[in-house]
Amino acid sequence: MSIVISPAARDALEGWLAASRALKGTAENTLTAYRTDVVDFITFMTEYKGDAQGLAPLSRIAVTDMRAWMAQTRSGGASARSLARKLSAVKSFYRWLAEREGFEPTAVLSTRAPKFEKKLPRPLNEDAARAMIATVGEQSQTGWVGARDMAVVTLLYGCGLRISEALGLMGRDLPLGEAMRIVGKGGKERVVPVLPVARQAVATYLKLCPFETETDKPVFRGVRGGALNPRLVQKVTEQARMQLGLPATATPHAMRHSFATHLLSAGGDLRAIQELLGHASLSTTQAYTSVDTVHLMKVYEATHPKSG
Known part of the structure; x- marks a missing residue:
């Protein structure tokens, strides 16, 4: 069964992407990655909680929900670096959504990204x-x-x-x-x-x-x-x-x-x-x-x- 994201959540996502494009000049490739990451997150929450994640359920995401999402993402083969990128996109979306909808996003924003070794650039001589x-x-x-x-x-x-x-x-x-x-x-x-x-x-x-x-x-x-x-x-x-x-x-x-x-x-x-x-x-x-x-x-x- 395919998971359907609620219209309200989808509208909110598109609103955030449009704001990122207009106010920050975010590149289209980056916006496409953001959309995929946030859709994956909302899809997981819909499946995990057994309920369509409209704006009200999304505002009640708890620390335990975030841990479950991160564990599932890692077990699906995502690297620590990839998970950190996905979490960054979700946090950015939540900052915008919380300000717009007036809820407290601490559970999401306080979630720590996994540590990974940053690859240093390897220049040629x-x-x-x-x-x-x-x-x-x-x-x-x-x-x-x-x-x-x-x-x-x-x-x-x-x-x-x-x-x-x-x-x-x-x-x-x-x-x-x-x-x-x-x-x-x-x-x-x-x-x-x-x-x-x-x-x-x-x-x-x-x-x-x-x-x-x-x-x-x-x-x-x-x-x-x-x-x-x-x-x-x-x-x-x-x-x-x-x-x-x-x-x-x-x-x-x-x-x-x-x-x-x-x-x-x-x-x-x-x-x-x-x-x-x-x-x-x-x-x-x-x-x-x-x-x-x-x-x-x-x-x-x-x-x-x-x-x-």
Whole structure:
């Protein structure tokens, strides 16, 4: 028997998602994940309590109910990290719902997420990053496609862009100057310096690209002229890393991590790097200090004159 969520609960969920979209500029992919997580939660509560979870029952969720949901989610194969993400979505929904409906959401909001080890980004060293860019450009037998892929990956490493940000560049953003304005996650704007090598890579691609540059069309095109699919960038990077014998962690996103880590190693200021990456929280950027500390300790252990 399929579980049907009450109309009131579904309306409330859609209202919260609409508010997140309008007020916070939450990305559509994130909203889709939020919807799935909250629907799964309400579905569990409906089944667990044997009653359609309208707004009144949802306002009476107890600590024991939350524990039962978390236990069921873990036993279903969800990792601690995945459960923490789901709980975050449920809490966000409950904050909004409690304020709107006037109930006390403490039982939900006081639920602690399971602890999990945060994965630190694994950057490439500088030689590997350069080799990756060059090798990406050699994966296609079509000249303009190779130049395109090389330009995209150069922007990831040279400007610290996310794939979505690089592929979101439009004809109106050209020609690239010494800096460009990027709209990142949550509609957050930042200004990113553009190195000459990145400008040259994009210019080379545009010169070879068989499609006209149009103001309202993406800069980076697929072979049929439509927007370039991010999966193709991931695929060509995967081919290049295998050719170079690099680990599976050498992904397009690792190029952005490498940008940050290499800036930090060169003495870059953490807050300035936070701005360049478009991180909302400095704590996100601070992950790079751990990476850099690991590197410094390796150098220290290899070079320090040990006594005895």
